[in-house]
Amino acid sequence: MGRVGKEIAGQVLSFAGLVLAAVCCGVPMWRVTSYIGANIVTGQIVWDGLWMNCVMQSTGQMQCKLNDSVMRLSQDLQAARALVVICLVVGFVGFMITFIGAKCTSCLKKDASNANVVIIGGCLIILSAVLVLIPVCWSAAISVSDFQSPLTIETQKREIGASIYIGWSAVALLLIGGIILTTSCPPSRPVAPGYGAPMYPYGPANTAAYRPVYAPAPSQAYTGTYSGTYAPPKPYAAPTTYSARQYL
Numbered sequence: 272m273g274r275v276g277k278e279i280a281g282q283v284l285s286f287a288g289l290v291l292a293a294v295c296c297g298v299p300m301w302r303v304t305s306y307i308g309a310n311i312v313t314g315q316i317v318w319d320g321l322w323m324n325c326v327m328q329s330t331g332q333m334q335c336k337l338n339d340s341v342m343r344l345s346q347d348l349q350a351a352r353a354l355v356v357i358c359l360v361v362g363f364v365g366f367m368i369t370f371i372g373a374k375c376t377s378c379l380k381k382d383a384s385n386a387n388v389v390i391i392g393g394c395l396i397i398l399s400a401v402l403v404l405i406p407v408c409w410s411a412a413i414s415v416s417d418f419q420s421p422l423t424i425e426t427q428k429r430e431i432g433a434s435i436y437i438g439w440s441a442v443a444l445l446l447i448g449g450i451i452l453t454t455s456c457p458p459s460r461p462v463a464p465g466y467g468a469p470m471y472p473y474g475p476a477n478t479a480a481y482r483p484v485y486a487p488a489p490s491q492a493y494t495g496t497y498s499g500t501y502a503p504p505k506p507y508a509a510p511t512t513y514s515a516r517q518y519l
Contacts, residue, residue, distance in 0.1 A: 277455035278389065282369055284448030285396045289362045291441035292403050296355045299323045299335070300432035301348065302414055318432065321352045347413050351406030358402035362445065365395025369452055393452030400445035407438035 299320025318325040321344075325335040341349055369392035411431050418428045 274455055277451055278369070281393065281448045281451035281455060282366065284444050284451065285362070285366050285369070286448075288396075288400070288441045288444030288448060289359065289366060291437050291444065292355065292358055292362065292399070295403070295407070295434045295438040295441055296321060296359065298434045298437065299325050300434045301351070301410055302429040303432045304427060304429050319348070319429070320434070321348060321355065345413070347406065347410045351410055354402050354406045358399045361395050361402065362399030365392040365399065365449075368392035368395065389455065390453050393449045393455075395449075396445055396452065397449035400442050400449060403438055403445070404442045407435055407442065411435050 297320075299318045299322065301321065302319040304317040304319070305315075315329065316327045318327070321338075323335050323337045325333055327333045338344060341352070344352070369389055371388050371392075414429050414431050414435075417423050418430060
């Protein structure tokens with residue numbers, strides 16, 4: 272897969288993750304509490320969300336009410352409201368930044384600048400995945416602990432809602448999309464002049480092409496014939512002889 276294909280795949284996965292994160296934020300099904308009385312007619316299901324609470328009767332009638340005060344929410348839902356909103360803002364900014372540095376656009380002239388911008392956008396998308404992962408796991412852990420606690424009344428035990436599973440799916444898509452974007456186009460390192468590949472590669476010396484060349488001495492002319500004897504160009508006098516009596 273080429274660079275353009277990786278960027279498109281990362282952007283599609285990131286966009287799908289942002290859509291699921293928005294659905295997770297809006298759907299009031301973070302916690303589900305089922306209450307069934309002695310008669311099945313009196314049964315009802317309570318949905319707790321970040322922005323509203325809904326009560327669904329066994330007859331099919333549903334009533335929803337917006338949360339008037341943030342302080343009435345539990346600590347996990349208060350943190351989830353803030354973190355999910357920040358996740359959507361950061362993820363949307365990172366998603367738009369990836370379009371600026373995409374290979375198919377011409378906003379930036381240098382490839383290294385495009386790569387850096389796409390990597391920054393991918394890091395923001397990964398950060399948004401972490402921001403939505405924290406409240407989802409926190410709320411799921413509290414729901415499980417309350418359900419298993421012996422102090423909780425049977426009719427008030429809360430279960431994990433559909434928004435938690437949607438949030439986990441959003442985290443997976445955002446992480447995969449952000450990782451693909453950060454690894455799709457690493458910036459190329461420019462080669463400094465004079466430090467590149469050598470113009471002439473080194474190899475074993477060709478000794479067969481090099482042979483010693485003998486040239487005649489400048490004081491002796493070469494006639495092209497060999498007479499069998501060699502006479503120096505300058506005659507040397509014979510050494511003087513000494514009699515043996517000088518050393519006796």
